[in-house]
Amino acid sequence: MTEPDLTQRLCALFATALDLDEVTPDTDFFVAGGHSLSALELSVAVEEAVGVRVRVRDIFDAASPELLAARLAGLAPGTVEPAEPAAPRQRPAAALPGAEVAEATRWLWLERQRGDGAFGAYTVPCLLDGEGAVDVDRLAAALDGLMRRHPALRTVFVEAQGEPRALVTDDVPPLEVIDLRGHDQGDARLDALVEERLAVPFDPSTGPLTRTTLFLRADARWSLLLLADHLVCDGRSLEILATQLVAAYADPAAVGPPVDRPAHRSSDQEAALDHWRRVLLPPPAPLPLPVHGPRTQRAGGSTGIAVREIGPDVLRQLTDLGRRHHAGTFVPLAAAVARTLAGITGSTDICLGTPVDRRARLGANDAVGFHIATVPLRLQVRDEASADDLVDQVAQRTVDAVDHSGVAFDTLVAALAPPRSPGRMPFFDVWVALYPRIDTGPCAPGGIALRGGPIPQRVGMFELSFQFVEHADGMRLWLQYDTERYAADTAERMARRLVDEVARLLADPAEPGPEAALTHRAFSGFRFDA
The missing domain is CATH 3.30.559.30 (Nonribosomal peptide synthetase, condensation domain)
Structure with a gap:
């Protein structure tokens, strides 16, 4: 692929990543609304299209299609890390119950085992205000469809030979409905009920690891509380669930087929560890923070x-x-x-x-x-x-x-x-x-919309x-x-x-550079980690 052709291909990939109709060869990805997570998504898309290894660092240093094309033009194809299942940690998976879990999930599971049972710290909470006249049965059916589409929401974790294993069950927790429309202090009662539900931890070994509560409130208002265990949910998952729930409510066929469990891709662990050795060794000293007592228990x-x-x-x-x-x-x-x-x-x-x-x-x-x-x-x-x-x-x-x-x-x-x-x-x-x-966007006729986000917890x-x-x-x-x-x-x-x-x-x-004067799409929001 010649450099001009590569530049045009990258323009199309930049536009997709930025959710723009088109971009010019000199468009700065970050000035146009990109951030580190969308840069990661773009790097993967460029890898697949061009066939060379692309890092977020490449996009950071060469942030426009023309600069990135020049950077990639001299690279040899075929250097992309292959996607392949990770090797079993002990013996063949068929000899153990369930499936192997990703390394990050394993770390989170081990952290819980080292703790004192205060599993409420591992709950991911989200409270959303609804718009549109909600039909309880339609909402319950849409939620049921999403639970069946995403196996993570039906997963429990068992221990085998000291390691966590993931078991996907058929259990789909029902939608809980609480009617506050006749309550004199509906908002205060809502806050209290949310706190009650936040205080109930999940048990990873038995499940279910999700709970959803619909609160019907005065003046046709309603709210939806989504709670999930961190082992099966993260911040981005909440946005995915809200968006797909609105779509499934409008059209059950929009739920789509079941999502496959992501493959554990191999990576150059030693190269990554070499990076962290350079950055973290010798280790940073503990910060002399203004605590008023000794650290005798887990935080x-x-x-x-x-x-x-x-x-x-x-x-x-x-x-x-x-x-x-x-x-x-x-x-x-x-x-x-x-x-x-x-x-x-x-x-x-x-x-x-x-x-x-x-x-x-x-x-x-x-x-x-x-x-x-x-x-x-x-x-x-x-x-x-x-x-x-x-x-x-x-x-x-x-x-x-x-x-x-x-x-x-x-x-x-x-x-x-x-x-x-x-x-x-x-x-x-x-x-x-x-x-x-x-924010799932405007409420379509006959549909619903959801707006909100995470809520604070009393444990951490x-x-x-x-x-x-x-x-x-x-x-x-x-x-x-x-x-x-x-x-x-x-x-x-x-x-x-x-x-x-x-x-x-x-x-x-x-002083802001000349790029600050360019007119671009408004910032679309940070996705959890940028």
Whole structure:
């Protein structure tokens, strides 16, 4: 394929990834609305079309079709890693019950076994407000169809020879319906009922690992609570479920055939581990965070939440800052978190934990399940560095983390063997994640629409978790903190400082380049990990 032909082919692939009618050869992928997750999806699409290995780093460094074509033109075809099932860990799968699980799922399962039974931390909660006159029977039928389409939603996990095995059952939990229309304090009662359901953990060995509740409210309003165990669901799964539920409600045939279980693709684990050795060794020292007591128990058994709002104007500026550095909104937010932690602790070596969605690499873009990897982001934060220098560093680290996310976190820990402290995660103390607002679009005649997103929990997996949640009027910070380790006023000060650091970051960017003046589609939203 000649370079001009390759450029035109890449234009079509860029347009598909960006959901645009067309793009020009000089269109910057990130300025046009791309981020690290959509870059991962684009890299896989280019691999399949061109036949050479393409990394997120390639798109980060050559962000337009013409630049990427020039970068790829000299590469030899046939270097793509083949997709093949992973080798059994012990003996042939036929001799053990169920199916082997992915490395990331295995790590999550092992974390639960090491815990104290507070499995509520592993619940993925989502509350959606409905639009349109809902027919309970149609909604139940649409939900039943989705449960049968996605085997992850009917999976339980059993132990065999000390390892988890996945068993797909025929059990489909029914839709629970609660009528609050005659209740004097319907909204307060709704909040209480949601809290009650969040407090009930899932049992991975018996299932079912999903629960769905329809709340019928006054004035023809209604809400839908989706709860799932993290072993079978992640943040992107919630968006997939909401979108497909609306489509199935309108047309049961839209459910589609059952989704195949994604293949475990082989990857160059040693090359990935070499990357992490360079980044993480020697290991970062534990941050001297302002805890008010010793870490004697696992983090997250009881948590509080400090809340701060980030308005639409600030969110737009954060998005623009991220785009200038070929990144999504997560990158400047993570930079602000790093600065916050550096200011609180006096440390310049800051390591954050964050999730990476690996669906594109697994060929599972529309599959419900647990398809994320935990990765560390190690950053050097110094006062003399400009905001743009810090944001650029976070962007670079994020790209490399996505490209080397094929190593499960427990495998990474075992290979690098960092010192372990009681009650602390290896490599990082603080978790950072950004969650999109779910919006299925306008409500069609006779149909329904769903809007909302994740809701906070009273238990967690980490001692400090900066969770940024998009909503209709901007973004909300939930700083979830372990109440056994942090005083409420300490958490409030950290949340306030984060907001101050966001303002400081935005007050000190480099002058925007000429690309900032281009007119492009509005930012379409972060997908869990950008």
